[in-house]
Amino acid sequence: MFELFLTFAKIGLFTIGGGYAMIPLIKETVVDKKQWTTEEDLMDLIAVAQSCPGVFAINISVFIGYRMRRLPGALMCALGAALPSFIIILAIAMFFRQFKDNPTVASIFRGIRPAVVALIAVPVFKMARTSKINIYNSWIPIVSALCIWLIGVSPIYIILIAAIGGYTYRHLLK
Amino acid sequence: MIFLLLFITFFQIGLLGFGGGYSMLSMIQTEVVTLRGWMTMGEFTDMVALSQMTPGPIGINSATYVGYTAVINAGYPEWAGILGSALATFSLILPSFILMIIICRFLLRYKSHPIVESIFSGLRPAVVGLIAAAALLLCTEDNFGSPTSSPWQFWISLGLFTFTFIGQQVYKMNPILIICMCGLAGWILF
Known part of the structure; x- marks a missing residue:
């Protein structure tokens, strides 16, 4: 054990x-x-x-x-x-x-912060490839990202809507 | 009160955190920074840097860090912060723990079920959007400075961003090495 x-x-x-x-x-x-x-x-x-x-x-x-x-x-x-x-x-x-209020630590982290943003941006492109994004479904990530970024919709709702949407599209509309 | 909210927030994130650590980061960012105001966008970015440099899954690391920082930022003493970090981590793990045991007992073959497949046809592209939003939301004055009031910091930050992006995307450099190099650059230049 x-x-x-x-x-x-x-x-x-x-x-x-x-x-x-x-x-x-x-x-x-x-x-x-x-x-x-x-x-x-x-x-x-x-x-x-x-x-x-x-x-x-x-x-x-x-x-x-x-x-x-x-x-x-x-x-x-x-x-x-x-x-x-x-x-x-x-x-x-x-x-x-x-x-964190120490000036040396603060300046080190001022250099690290832009790097962190880039490290989060990179997997977006990697995952776009592995999750088979094409011209027909590329609107889904774009609309999701804009809703969260500009309107402040919680990603929790985006996930719920995406799951229900995927189910509805395949089983009720097709 | 903050303890109950921590439990609800991280339980939700654990239950709906499809797509790995980065998509969970997007949820933590919106729930913790934007909606609850438990920490600033700058503090959040530092947290991501620290979780990436230390061992352990990013989801666990950020729940622990946020649980502590949120409670301390709300003005509670040290012991309450430790309790907060334990509670946030526990709440994040609980839903997937229960779910995994149910799946293990009853429906290990559920993966190829048409209902599950249809749900994932919507989920997978949305998760890409979640991570894109996390990156966009981090493009703030807190993290990059501003071209008018702090142009020096702004242009250096933009350079470090480009360096990291190309280093990671094209040359597959080790992220910990990149973080250390950018920290060194920050120490010298700022």
């Missing part, structure tokens, strides 16, 4: 910058070393975990934990995936609060 916690704590710790970097690491640990599941099975779990809402690392750890030891296993794995980053970020948030 503790092994489950430790394994996912390790996987959680090595995910720097984004969830998908950890897929090879999960495969190596869970399939090759511990042999908790087969590679084919893991690929299925990953596909489902990716299409579900929420944090990918948590989704996949709950899946594997539940398979191994039912509810206690799922709890252990989720805790393992979340706890290390929780502790690190909490320490940083507390630390940063005391130093």
